[in-house]
Amino acid sequence: MEEKKRDRLLFWDILKGIGIVSIVFGHSQNLGVAIRTVYYYHLAIFFFISGYLYKEERYGDAPFDFFARRLKNMWVPYFCYGGLFVLLHNLLSKYLLFLSDSDYGKKEMILAMTNTLFLRCPEGPSGAMWFVPLMLAAGTGFSVILWFCRNYLPDSFRPWAAAALCIGAGLFGTALIRREIFLNYHLQTALLMIPVYYSGYAVRTFKISLERYVTWYGAALCSGLFYYFLMFTGESVELSANQIPGGLNFYIISAAGIYLCCYVAKCLQKVPKTGKAAALIGRYSFDIMALHFLVFKICDRIYARMILEPAENQGGFPHSYPELHILYLVLGIVLPVLFAIGARKAIHGLGGMLRSRSGKSQVL
Template identity: 25%
Template sequence: MENRGDEVQSRSAASEWVRGGGRLEWIDVARGIGIIAVVAGHVWTRGPLRDAVYSFHMPLFFLLSGFLSRPQPPARFAIRQLVSQMRPYAAFLILLIIADSIIEPSKGNSPIFDQWPQDLLPVLLGGSWLRGPFTIFWFVPCLMASRIIFNALSARWPDPLDHRWALAIVPAFIGAYIVGDVTRASVLGSLTVPMALVLLWVGAAWQRVPWRRWMWLPLTALSLAGLSAVLPTLNMKAADYGLPLLSIASAVASTLLLFRLSVRIAPVAGWLAAIGRASLVIMYLHVAVIHYLSPYFSKPWLLIHALLLPIALYYFLRANGWGRRIFL
């Protein structure tokens, strides 16, 4: 879910990775596959399908963001990220708080936040303090903070294959497992930032690695180990990264294979690209749709509604100047 401005700056580099990159429709296709997996993982909350999508779905977005990244002036980049990401974050959060305060009382229930002004603190803390229809709100501030840190490092070390990156990535990788064991408290998704930083670096480094046919075998083996739940699955929000090194390696492998698939099917997968372009709105709203509609629909219908309703809102917002400025 990269900003369009950042994506434009990254197209020339990404085009070197796949011939005839053009508008790089495959990026939106990859986002589309990723967001469908995210929604499916929140519809089917247990079982083989849930385990399969949880083995890679959130790392995909961090890897893609790293793949598209280019070093930019740190201060300007940080300010732009704070403005462009936290504005829609706040707008969607307020929208859902208002919706919850209307929907739940109409069903005879109390809204999740019903003790004001005391509830203002957990709303501001976000991350692990948000549950129910708000549970996914950890992701965007986590991605934003990770990108700001990663860009500041990239400004100093533009080449992600520079050996000096080990000074940041090795401690971040080890620290990701340590903090996940110590606490589950996560202010604005910050608990996941160390591993997100690692995944951003992997994505940026992979952009510089030419594809070789021999890569299919190890990547496929690692991917299948995660998809089949032979390796423990991931829960990035809670900083649970499964079996150290191997589970996250499986997520990387699955994502890189999905990138290759996205490149291949992009010419005939316009519908997936359309879903990908709406991925930010889907990310914010799909859990709420599932939360409120789950008593009334079967799981396949929940999946359809959790995709189509946010997509419809995305195109409505995009067609209105105020909607684009506030929510997109």
């Protein structure tokens, strides 16, 4: 039983690894078709995973507890990374890694820290972290819908009502985006993603076996669907810019992308070393998301010095040199993972040392 549970958790870590690698790949490339491909699914996969991992027995009747728990888990790393970027603002601007109109004084520093406190970090390196409040809002919206169904609807009607309300929230979000009504913290996009969140929840709740239903011929069919959308519709997805395909196409292409990711994760799980590497990347997905833009610009800086390029040519965002695409991708994943592992070890070591000193002082 324990082995099956470990295998199941490994699968979802691998799936997160596929998602974050897709995000870094999309940000590190200038290839139009490649970027459009990964943008079809690279954010949706995280909502699907979160829906599957949602603990109904713990939070089904306590949506506020769910919000508080998710806020704590997301806010702490967000503020740590965002605060670090604020502190580094003047240094990064001095070396032209991230262009700025002016340096921060004390007043500007406090204002930027306050914005970061409310999940609105204004710094260039934190660009990918716009996703954090979106994930928090979508999960909370889903939790509230489930709470309402559990407490105010009969048992027999509950599953259908939850599905209908989640779909309704998604359609409402779609309508807002189509009418160009954009809310704070991308709340219109959070509504759009609630059905994707529900789909992960449904897989777990209704015990849908991914091992059985995720197959090579299903993956081939989804690949064909991707090809059709890429070559014949011209439709793209860019959630940060509120760009989605028309009608239900967003959900169709997201479902196909999630299915393909599940198939890849299923294959990687059968290759122990590769699977464990992908799972490790997945476990540090937040750190990669937070740091990969900074890694890109450090690569730009070093490369520019090597080829004696003028500093003014390093101002591209998120990167400046197309020839470094593979380097951006590899280092944009590896360096944040190494940094996160080292930081965690240092924090744990410091905590252990402080506890040891505290224990000695109490004895004395």
